[in-house]
Amino acid sequence: MTESGRSHLTRRRFTGMALAMGSALPAWLSAAEPPAPSPPAHPAITGPESLRAHAAARGVLYGAAVNPALLDVEGLAGTGTTDGYTQLVGAQAGILVAENAMKWAGLRPTADTFDFSLGDRLLRFASLAGQRVRGHNLCWHEGLPAWFKTTATKDNARELLIQHIQTVAGHFRGQLHSWDVVNEAIEPQDGRGDSLRKSPWLELIGPEYVEMAFQTAAQADPAAKLTYNDYGIELDTAEQTAKRGQVLLLLRRMKARSVPIHAVGVQSHLQADGPQPGEGLKSFIREAAQLGLEVYVTEMDVNTHSLDGGPDAQDAAVARVYRDYLGMVLAEPNVPMALTWGITSAHSWLNASTQPWALRPDGARQRPLLFDDDLRPTPAFFAVRAAIDAAHPAAPLPEPSPVPAIDPGNLYKPFPVPGSPTAQPQAARPGTGR
Ligand code: XIL
Numbered sequence: 001m002t003e004s005g006r007s008h009l010t011r012r013r014f015t016g017m018a019l020a021m022g023s024a025l026p027a028w029l030s031a032a033e034p035p036a037p038s039p040p041a042h043p044a045i046t047g048p049e050s051l052r053a054h055a056a057a058r059g060v061l062y063g064a065a066v067n068p069a070l071l072d073v074e075g076l077a078g079t080g081t082t083d084g085y086t087q088l089v090g091a092q093a094g095i096l097v098a099e100n101a102m103k104w105a106g107l108r109p110t111a112d113t114f115d116f117s118l119g120d121r122l123l124r125f126a127s128l129a130g131q132r133v134r135g136h137n138l139c140w141h142e143g144l145p146a147w148f149k150t151t152a153t154k155d156n157a158r159e160l161l162i163q164h165i166q167t168v169a170g171h172f173r174g175q176l177h178s179w180d181v182v183n184e185a186i187e188p189q190d191g192r193g194d195s196l197r198k199s200p201w202l203e204l205i206g207p208e209y210v211e212m213a214f215q216t217a218a219q220a221d222p223a224a225k226l227t228y229n230d231y232g233i234e235l236d237t238a239e240q241t242a243k244r245g246q247v248l249l250l251l252r253r254m255k256a257r258s259v260p261i262h263a264v265g266v267q268s269h270l271q272a273d274g275p276q277p278g279e280g281l282k283s284f285i286r287e288a289a290q291l292g293l294e295v296y297v298t299e300m301d302v303n304t305h306s307l308d309g310g311p312d313a314q315d316a317a318v319a320r321v322y323r324d325y326l327g328m329v330l331a332e333p334n335v336p337m338a339l340t341w342g343i344t345s346a347h348s349w350l351n352a353s354t355q356p357w358a359l360r361p362d363g364a365r366q367r368p369l370l371f372d373d374d375l376r377p378t379p380a381f382f383a384v385r386a387a388i389d390a391a392h393p394a395a396p397l398p399e400p401s402p403v404p405a406i407d408p409g410n411l412y413k414p415f416p417v418p419g420s421p422t423a424q425p426q427a428a429r430p431g432t433g434r
Contacts, residue, residue, distance in 0.1 A: 045092075045377055051370075052094035052131075054385050059394035060336050061132065061177075062384070063095030064343040065299065068122040076128045084375045089343060090125075092370075095132040095177060097298075097339060098122050099349070102135055103143035107168060111151045116171055123175055134339075135172060136298075137180035137229065138165050139213045141199030148200070157204035162216050169220035178225035180265055180298065181217045182210050186230055186246050188239075195246035210250070211259045218260035228254075229265030229298055233284070234277040234325075244284050255291050264288050265298035269341065270325060272304040272317040277325055282332070289334040292397055297329060297338035301368040302380070303350055305360050314367045319379035322370075326387035333395035338384075344371040345378075 047053065055062040066089055075081030076090065089096070100106050101118035109115050126133045137143070139161060152160055169179060187197035196202050201209045217226050228251065233244040247264070254261050266281070285295045302318040309317075329335050342348045350358045350366045360366065365373065370381040 045381065047091075049385075051092045051381070051385055051388065054388045055094055055391075058388060058391045060330065060338070060388065060391050061094045062388060063093045063097065063132070063134075063337070063339040064089065065097045065099040065136075065339065065341045066093075066122070066343070067099055067347065068101050068118045068125065070347070071121070071125045073121055073125045073128070076125065085344065085346075088371060088375055090129040090131075092343065093129075093131055095134060095337065095339065096122060096126050097134045097136045099342070100143070102168070103137060103140065104148070104164065105143050105145045108145050108147075108164070110145075111147050114167055114171070119172065123172070132177040133172075133175065134227075134298075135169070135176045135179040135224065137183040138168060138217060139181060139185075139201060139209070140183035141197060141201065142184075144200065152200065152204055154204050157201070158209075158212065161201065161205065161209060161213060165213060165216040166220050169217050169224070172224075173221045174223050176221065176224045178227050178263060178296070179217055179221065180229040181213050181226050181261075183229045184231060185210055185228070186243060186250060188242050188246050195243075195249070211254065211257065214254070214259050214261055225262040225294065226260055227263040227265045227296060227298075228261060229267060231267035231269055231299075233266060234268060234270065234281050235275050236278050236280040237275060241280050244280060248284060248287055251288065251291055251293065255293075261293065263294040263296055265296045266329075267341075268297045268300040268325065268338075270300065270302050270321050272302050272307045272314065272321055274306075276321065277328065282328060285329065285332045285335060289332070289397060292399075293334070294337075294397065295329070295332070295335045297326070297335070299341040300325070300338060301341045301348060301350060303357065303368055304366050305350070305356075305358055311364070311367060314364075315379045318367060319383040322380045323383040323387055326384060327390060330387055330391035333392045334397055335392075336394040338388075340369055340384075342369050344373065344375055345369050346373045346375075 043049075051062040070085060071089060072081040072083040072086040075083060076086065081087060081090075098106070098119060101122065106118060107114055107116065123133055125131075165181075185197055185199065185202075186195050188195045190196070190198045192198070194207060196207055196210075205212070214226055217224070228247070230243075230247055232240055233247055234240060251261065251264060270277070288295050300322075302321045304314045304318060307314055307317055326338055330338065345351055345365060345367050348366060348368050350368050353359075358366070367378055370378060370384055372378050
């Protein structure tokens, strides 16, 4: 974009914000021949006008995924930081999560060693900035170190998983708000009756790896809220409705078997164009409440790879999605927290990826988050703040209703899922032994 294009956009955006905030237009914007303007000051967005302060006023949490290596912890601990990104993260987020640093590949350089330096850096930063931290994640089919493939076997996988969770959750014991214990374990398209994804963990341990992970995490860190986290369960499309139903079955199965689980994470990687979340997700959140579970928005961003138009069009569509989505989910009393996957487009995985689902045909960068590449707030920032202001104040969860008893002969017999087509278990696939 040219410099004149940039100042034009900045001016238009500022005008829109000034109007939205009900303030009078500055003289230089309304005069026919304005004097060369000095850049307008941003509306207040820090201190009491920050997302974390607005969220705290409603008893909810706003947070973001970060790379701890990019945070100026030393500055913050010393005379103060002059780094804009660090200031932004400290000012806006009430809770942080490591985008990659606390995954297996981030913590396990070799099969015999653990490297907690980046995780500890995140905890240190958060404690200086008065923020909570959530852990992500203890068990996932991705984010595994290269040595895993050649080291993990059916004979040692249980021990490997249990030892990892004991060591990692034990290391951070008592310090975390929550842990994503198991990430993305459901994939109906893999064709199993229980809809479990054919992940290395499933192949090496069997379906019981999910419960094993939660039981181990509960022992290692009894204070953290143990979370099952997944994606592709937000929309009312046939595919996502089916997957959401299968996630609910997993949660019910776990509750029926007294597995320690406290929350479900809805990743919320949404698209700026196409269908948006609606009634199906709302009833899922209410079903979760009936099971005594909180629901967290864990990884929200808004992908604009297929949205026509320039930066203004992206910004408007992205802000609408944040407004409508967070408006809907934060109205539910068992949704006390929303995190975005990053905070500025400068560090968004959507701008780092070369996948077709991330690249725009015009080659432009995506603007999926609340701040842009230059750390300026996008319209999405104001949309999120307004949605937070309208959030239902956090309320105690209802007493869980009794979970239907499970036929001990068939742990994976599906329960009927109100509001979604009853998912039928698929027949065992010949030759797979399942
Ligand atoms: C992504 C990170 O953002 C990338 O930097 C990394 O290369 C791959 O993982 N669902 C998750 C996150 O649960 O851990 C993923 O994070 C994004 C999708």
